Amino acid sequence: MRFPIIVLNFKAYEEALGDNGLRLARIAEKIADETGVEIAVCPQHLDLEMIASRVRIPVLAQHVDPHPPGPYTGSVVAEALKAKGVRGSLLNHSERRLQLADIGTAIKRLAQTELVSILCTGDQDISRAGAALNPDMIAVEPPELIGSGIAVSKAKPEVVTETVANVRRVNERVHILCGAGISGPEDVAAAIRLGAEGVLLSSAFVKNADPEGLLREMARSI
Amino acid sequence: MRFPIIVLNFKAYEEALGDNGLRLARIAEKIADETGVEIAVCPQHLDLEMIASRVRIPVLAQHVDPHPPGPYTGSVVAEALKAKGVRGSLLNHSERRLQLADIGTAIKRLAQTELVSILCTGDQDISRAGAALNPDMIAVEPPELIGSGIAVSKAKPEVVTETVANVRRVNERVHILCGAGISGPEDVAAAIRLGAEGVLLSSAFVKNADPEGLLREMARSI
Amino acid sequence: MRFPIIVLNFKAYEEALGDNGLRLARIAEKIADETGVEIAVCPQHLDLEMIASRVRIPVLAQHVDPHPPGPYTGSVVAEALKAKGVRGSLLNHSERRLQLADIGTAIKRLAQTELVSILCTGDQDISRAGAALNPDMIAVEPPELIGSGIAVSKAKPEVVTETVANVRRVNERVHILCGAGISGPEDVAAAIRLGAEGVLLSSAFVKNADPEGLLREMARSI
Amino acid sequence: MRFPIIVLNFKAYEEALGDNGLRLARIAEKIADETGVEIAVCPQHLDLEMIASRVRIPVLAQHVDPHPPGPYTGSVVAEALKAKGVRGSLLNHSERRLQLADIGTAIKRLAQTELVSILCTGDQDISRAGAALNPDMIAVEPPELIGSGIAVSKAKPEVVTETVANVRRVNERVHILCGAGISGPEDVAAAIRLGAEGVLLSSAFVKNADPEGLLREMARSI
Numbered sequence: 001m002r003f004p005i006i007v008l009n010f011k012a013y014e015e016a017l018g019d020n021g022l023r024l025a026r027i028a029e030k031i032a033d034e035t036g037v038e039i040a041v042c043p044q045h046l047d048l049e050m051i052a053s054r055v056r057i058p059v060l061a062q063h064v065d066p067h068p069p070g071p072y073t074g075s076v077v078a079e080a081l082k083a084k085g086v087r088g089s090l091l092n093h094s095e096r097r098l099q100l101a102d103i104g105t106a107i108k109r110l111a112q113t114e115l116v117s118i119l120c121t122g123d124q125d126i127s128r129a130g131a132a133l134n135p136d137m138i139a140v141e142p143p144e145l146i147g148s149g150i151a152v153s154k155a156k157p158e159v160v161t162e163t164v165a166n167v168r169r170v171n172e173r174v175h176i177l178c179g180a181g182i183s184g185p186e187d188v189a190a191a192i193r194l195g196a197e198g199v200l201l202s203s204a205f206v207k208n209a210d211p212e213g214l215l216r217e218m219a220r221s222i
Numbered sequence: 223m224r225f226p227i228i229v230l231n232f233k234a235y236e237e238a239l240g241d242n243g244l245r246l247a248r249i250a251e252k253i254a255d256e257t258g259v260e261i262a263v264c265p266q267h268l269d270l271e272m273i274a275s276r277v278r279i280p281v282l283a284q285h286v287d288p289h290p291p292g293p294y295t296g297s298v299v300a301e302a303l304k305a306k307g308v309r310g311s312l313l314n315h316s317e318r319r320l321q322l323a324d325i326g327t328a329i330k331r332l333a334q335t336e337l338v339s340i341l342c343t344g345d346q347d348i349s350r351a352g353a354a355l356n357p358d359m360i361a362v363e364p365p366e367l368i369g370s371g372i373a374v375s376k377a378k379p380e381v382v383t384e385t386v387a388n389v390r391r392v393n394e395r396v397h398i399l400c401g402a403g404i405s406g407p408e409d410v411a412a413a414i415r416l417g418a419e420g421v422l423l424s425s426a427f428v429k430n431a432d433p434e435g436l437l438r439e440m441a442r443s444i
Numbered sequence: 445m446r447f448p449i450i451v452l453n454f455k456a457y458e459e460a461l462g463d464n465g466l467r468l469a470r471i472a473e474k475i476a477d478e479t480g481v482e483i484a485v486c487p488q489h490l491d492l493e494m495i496a497s498r499v500r501i502p503v504l505a506q507h508v509d510p511h512p513p514g515p516y517t518g519s520v521v522a523e524a525l526k527a528k529g530v531r532g533s534l535l536n537h538s539e540r541r542l543q544l545a546d547i548g549t550a551i552k553r554l555a556q557t558e559l560v561s562i563l564c565t566g567d568q569d570i571s572r573a574g575a576a577l578n579p580d581m582i583a584v585e586p587p588e589l590i591g592s593g594i595a596v597s598k599a600k601p602e603v604v605t606e607t608v609a610n611v612r613r614v615n616e617r618v619h620i621l622c623g624a625g626i627s628g629p630e631d632v633a634a635a636i637r638l639g640a641e642g643v644l645l646s647s648a649f650v651k652n653a654d655p656e657g658l659l660r661e662m663a664r665s666i
Numbered sequence: 667m668r669f670p671i672i673v674l675n676f677k678a679y680e681e682a683l684g685d686n687g688l689r690l691a692r693i694a695e696k697i698a699d700e701t702g703v704e705i706a707v708c709p710q711h712l713d714l715e716m717i718a719s720r721v722r723i724p725v726l727a728q729h730v731d732p733h734p735p736g737p738y739t740g741s742v743v744a745e746a747l748k749a750k751g752v753r754g755s756l757l758n759h760s761e762r763r764l765q766l767a768d769i770g771t772a773i774k775r776l777a778q779t780e781l782v783s784i785l786c787t788g789d790q791d792i793s794r795a796g797a798a799l800n801p802d803m804i805a806v807e808p809p810e811l812i813g814s815g816i817a818v819s820k821a822k823p824e825v826v827t828e829t830v831a832n833v834r835r836v837n838e839r840v841h842i843l844c845g846a847g848i849s850g851p852e853d854v855a856a857a858i859r860l861g862a863e864g865v866l867l868s869s870a871f872v873k874n875a876d877p878e879g880l881l882r883e884m885a886r887s888i
Contacts, residue, residue, distance in 0.1 A: 012298075014291035018305045045267040046302045063296030069236035071369055071425065073315035074285030076234075080268045083240045092766060093295040099763040104792045126770045129798035132836060133791065147293055170798060170836060203293065319543040322536060326570050348548050351576035354614060355569065392576060392614060456742075458735035462749045489711040490746045507740030513680035515813055515869065517759040518729030520678075524712045527684040537739035591737055647737065 001058055001087070001116060003175055004222050005038040005198035006188070006215070007139070008205050009062060009090065012044060016206045021047045022054060024205070027212045029055045035219035038198075042090055045076060052085040060118065061089035063096050066105035078106075078113040088116025088136070090200075094143040107135050118177070118200070124162035131171040138167055138176055139200040145180035147203050151187035152180040157194050164195035184214070185221035192222055223280055223309070223338065224260040225397055226444050227420035228410070228437070229361070230427050231264045231284060231312065238428045243269045244276060246427070249434045251277045257441040260420075264312055267298055274307040282340070283311035285318050288327035300328075300335040310338025312422075313357070316365040329357050340399070340422070346384035353393040360389055360396055361422040367402035369425050373409035374402040379416055386417035406436070407443035414444055445502055445531070445560060446482040447619055448666050449642035450632070450659070451583070452649050453486045453506060453534065460650045465491045466498060468649070471656045473499045479663035482642075486534055489520055496529040504562065505533035507540050510549035522550075522557040532560025534644075535579070538587040551579050562621070562644070568603055571620075572610035581619040582611055583644040589624035591647050595631035596624040601638055608639035628658070629665035636666055667724055667753070667782060669841055670888050671704040671864035672854070672881070673805070674871050675728060675756065678710060682872045687713045688720060690871070693878045695721045701885040704864075708756055711742055718751040726784070727755035729762050732771035744772075744779040754782025754802070756866075760809040773801050784843070784866070790828035797837040804833055804840055805866040811846035813869050817853035818846040823860055830861035850880070851887035858888055 008028055010016035016024055021043045032039040040058040043051045052059040065075035081089060091106055092098045098106070103119065110117040111134075119135040121127045127140050140163040145152050152159055160178045167174050178191045179200030191199050199218075208214050230250055232238035238246055247263045254261040262280040265273045274281040287297040303311060313328055314320045320328070325341065332339040333356075341357035343349045349362050362385040367374050374381055382400045389396050400413045401422030413421050421440075430436050452472055454460035460468055469485045476483040484502040487495045496503040509519035525533060535550055536542045542550070547563065554561040555578075563579040565571045571584050584607040589596050596603055604622045611618050622635045623644030635643050643662075652658050674694055676682035682690055691707045698705040706724040709717045718725040731741035747755060757772055758764045764772070769785065776783040777800075785801035787793045793806050806829040811818050818825055826844045833840050844857045845866030857865050865884075874880050 009295060012287075012289060012291050012294040012302070014301065017291065017299075017302055044302055045296075045298050046270055046306050046308075048268055049272055061296075065234075067234060069234050069239065072234040072317055073231060073312065073424075074267075074283075074318040076267050077239075079236065080234070080239055080266055084268050086268075090295065094767075095294055096296040097765040097767055100758060100766040100769055100795065101760075101763055101788050101792060103766055104789075104795065108791075122767050123770075125774075125799065126767060129766065129770065129795045132795040132798050132832075166798075202295075314544060316545075319545055321541040322544040322547055322573065323538075323541055323566050323570060325544055326567075326573065330569075344545050345548075347552075347577065348545060351544065351548065351573045354573035354576050354610075388576075453739060456731075456733060456735050456738040456746070458745065461735065461743075461746055488746055489740075489742050490714055490750050490752075492712050493716055505740075509678075511678060513678050513683065516678040516761055517675060517756065517868075518711075518727075518762040520711050521683075523680065524678070524683055524710055528712050530712075534739065539738055540740040646739075 001040065002038040003197040004192060005040060005177070006218060007040045007042065007118065007177060007198060007200045009042045009200060009202040010044055010206060011202050013206045017044060018047060022051055024211060025051045025055045027215060029057045031212065031215045031219050032057050034216070037219040037222055039219065048086050049084040058087040060116070061086055062093065064089040064091065064106055064110065066102040066109060068109065078109045078115055081115055082113050088118065090118045090120060093120045094122060094141060094146060104133050107133050124159055124166050127163040128166035128170055131167040131174050134171060135174060138163070138174055139179050141179035141200065148181045149183050150181040151183060151190065152178050153187050153190035153194055155181065160191060160194040160196055185217040188218045189221040223262065225419040226414060227260040227262060227399070228440060229262045229264065229340065229399060229420060229422045231422060231424040232266060232428060233424050234266060235428045239266060240269060244273055246433060247273045247277045249437060251279045253434065253437045253441050254279050256438065259441040259444055261441065270308050271306040280309040281307070282338070283308055284315065286311040286313065286328055286332065288324040288331060290331065300331045300337055303337055304335050310340065312340050312342060315342045316344060316363060316368060326355050329355050346381055346388050349385040350388035350392055353389040353396050356393060357396060359399055360385070361399040361401050363401035363422065370403045371405050372403040373405060373412065374400050375409050375412035375416055377403065382413060382416040382418055407439040410440045411443040445484065447641040448636060449482040449484060449621070450662060451484045451486065451562065451621060451642060451644045453644060453646040454488055454650060455646050456488060457650045461488060462491060466495055468655060469495045469499045471659060473501045475656065475659045475663050476501050478660070481663040481666050483663070492530050493528040502531040504560070505530055506537065508533040508535065508550055508554065510546040510553060512553065522553045522559055525559055526557050532562065534562050534564060537564045538566060538585060538590060548577050551577050568606035568610050571607040572614055575611040575614040575618050578615060579618060581621055582607070583621040583623050585623035585644065592625045593627050594625040595627060595634065596622050597631050597634035597638055599625065604635060604638040604640055629661040632662045633665040667706065668704040669863040670858060671706060672884060673706045673708065673784065673843060673864060673866045675708045675866060675868040676710055676872060677868050679872045683710060684713060688717055690877060691717045691721045693881060695723045697878065697881045697885050698723050700882065703885040703888055705885070714752050715750040724753040726782070727752055728759065730755040730757065730772055730776065732768040732775060734775065744775045744781055747781055748779050754784065756784050756786060759786045760788060760807060760812060770799050773799050790825055790832050793829040794832035794836055797833040797840050800837060801840060803843055804829070805843040805845050807845035807866065814847045815849050816847040817849060817856065818844050819853050819856035819860055821847065826857060826860040826862055851883040854884045855887040
């Protein structure tokens with residue numbers, strides 16, 4: 001994937017389920033084409049195959065289990081993502097926190113399967129630890145700002161700048177995104193100014209009356 | 223669904239992923255047509271839409287989260303199953319144990335969405351408690367026999383008969399399956415003789431050199 | 445233990461830690477002596493031995509793990525409670541939800557060790573399921589009212605009456621408590637009127653400027 | 667604490683419960699006095715106060731929750747350890763894995779309470795991430811060797827040497843222990859030779875017919 005990047009998390013929102021999810025993914029594709037900015041979408045598990053087969057932009061999972069294929073009822077394994085044309089996965093979102101050991105295993109399994117890992121963290125200290133696990137990207141999101149409409153890049157700029165500094169010290173190759181409360185183009189611009197290479201957002205896009213307009217403005221602000 | 227029933231859990235086996243999963247589901251459909259026995263399949267999450275759209279037999283999920291649609295990253299909600307033509311879900315498999323409170327919520331949400339719930343339990347006492355939560359089916363599976371090739375219906379027949387008695391005392395409308403180690407037609411026949419209305423199996427079918435032959439014999443033994 | 449009973453959960457409150465916890469336990473003992481009402485306290489794990497050795501009223505744990513003694517780092521086993529003179533344990537509090545299978549095992553292990561189990565549930569339906577697991581007591585507590593100061597016995601009386609009805613239908617020997625928002629003597633009286641045999645409370649007592657006065661009034665209201 | 671150090675984890679073994687635990691702690695104290703080697707013990711939660719008040723060697727918990735004091739039923743908070751004279755805690759043992767975010771919080775809370783943190787990890791890569799969280803010590807223990815009698819320092823020496831290298835690169839002040847399968851004095855000597863500053867062991871000591879003899883030999887081998 002290219003940077004800067006806008007990653008759109010569909011969560012389990014009804015507004016992003018099935019046909020709604022496909023519509024949102026096509027909006028993302030359109031704006032990516034129009035602006036040249038890299039945009040990825042994270043649909044719900046059951047929509048992954050359908051959406052990945054119909055858009056050209058990167059499609060990512062919201063979560064992947066650390067297990068290899070085998071007797072793991074209910075698990076989503078990296079091989080299943082790969083088979084469907086999914087390009088990678090979020091990991092350890094604040095709504096789906098993982099054990100440290102499982103994060104390490106999941107990142108390795110994604111890498112072995114040639115899939116991209118985006119590790120979510122809650123602050124700059126966890127970001128430093130996360131960087132040592134060698135994910136492709138780290139998305140720092142203070143949990144208290146998620147869904148708040150108050151952007152981390154404005155309310156807590158030091159979380160972004162210190163994440164950038166901490167991650168760089170440990171691991172030069174990890175790309176850094178920021179999330180939580182990203183609601184408008186100015187939040188995206190602020191994130192980039194602070195050193196982030198992209199943003200992760202969800203409700204501001206998924207629940208927007210004009211998701212296309214919002215995304216266009218965001219992409220242009222980069 | 224009709225009873226007796228054979229429920230096939232694909233777990234996260236590579237042998238049941240993607241095209242392999244579709245092939246196994248079509249075998250199940252063929253044997254169901256041939257014998258008139260109800261057979262359901264439980265593919266992996268990412269295969270649910272694809273398989274549900276291509277076979278006429280019931281397709282079930284291996285797990286569903288108790289959440290409603292909303293900000294729940296990585297969750298599979300009942301509404302997503304419904305939208306894809308999935309008919310219901312396993313719950314609380316020994317490889318995916320749930321909290322008591324979440325089981326109650328998940329069963330209610332499946333019912334509200336007009337989906338079938340199959341609650342997995344580990345013994346006859348948990349089955350009695352499970353029956354009070356009003357699932358459509360209970361599948362009793364002593365965890366130590368899962369994948370062992372030693373059938374619960376032969377090694378621990380009292381688990382089946384006592385589950386039947388316990389569940390009946392609490393809730394007349396719950397259907398009872400048994401699982402764990404079900405490997406051949408004689409295990410299925412034994413389960414039915416003990417009062418079960420079906421079986422839940424996985425590796426014996428998924429990893430079989432001749433899954434069609436095995437399933438035909440099982441269906442005929444009913 | 446005798447009924448009606450008042451069970452006091454100290455949680456991890458600083459106001460109930462160490463010497464503070466001992467002081468609260470002695471207040472409970474004093475009011476139990478004075479009024480003849482059974483009162484039990486649930487101190488923090490590290491205070492259990494100290495408090496159990498200094499008061500004559502029943503001392504219970506807030507949680508016990510389902511494991512037998514063995515290689516389980518960080519676990520509190522039933523045998524450890526027994527060895528310290530602790531009389532039993534809460535299980536599955538909404539701040540410490542357990543898997544269904546583990547609740548079943550923990551209740552059995554407590555019974556085998558001759559300890560009392562108090563299973564916490566969130567509503568009348570989970571109470572019915574819980575009753576089938578044969579705990580000594582069920583304490584129904586709608587999670588949204590815990591710590592709210594709005595008593596379940598006043599705000600949701602049907603949760604109490606239906607729990608009583610549901611539990612009685614499944615298991616005659618289980619005693620029924622109610623909790624969540626119990627703040628004053630009138631809440632206790634209402635609980636008893638609705639058919640509960642006791643109450644479970646925490647912050648209203650632990651954080652009270654006059655815990656002795658409150659507890660005296662509560663005990664007298666029974 | 668001083669280094670090298672021998673840390674003895676009592677787990678939930680019956681052989682280390684109550685009076686047995688005190689006896690083992692006194693053996694540790696005796697050998698520490700005799701040899702001058704630092705030895706710490708990790709009793710079960712309910713024995714912490716009793717043992718910490720009767721021996722002069724460091725007493726540690728096996729686990730601590732990340733919560734501050736408050737409404738957290740069943741939790742053990744750092745303040746409770748401090749109040750009982752406990753000196754710190756193991757964290758994230760393979761029998762009690764924690765979420766990444768909770769490990770970060772627990773280490774900070776222990777530090778703020780002036781308690782020592784020993785973070786357990788399963789391999790050299792997780793050790794590197796763990797070092798970034800700034801614990802006082804990291805104890806690397808490949809889970810498959812725990813309780814095996816096959817010492818990590820002999821079977822997988824690279825796990826120890828790479829942990830030392832990885833941790834040093836990220837954080838100079840973290841002390842490094844190794845565990846898993848440590849059974850005799852030669853395993854301890856090998857660990858020290860590989861760069862570890864101590865060992866973490868459990869069953870080999872707790873279940874030994876002559877724990878005093880074993881511990882003396884281990885301490886002398888340093």
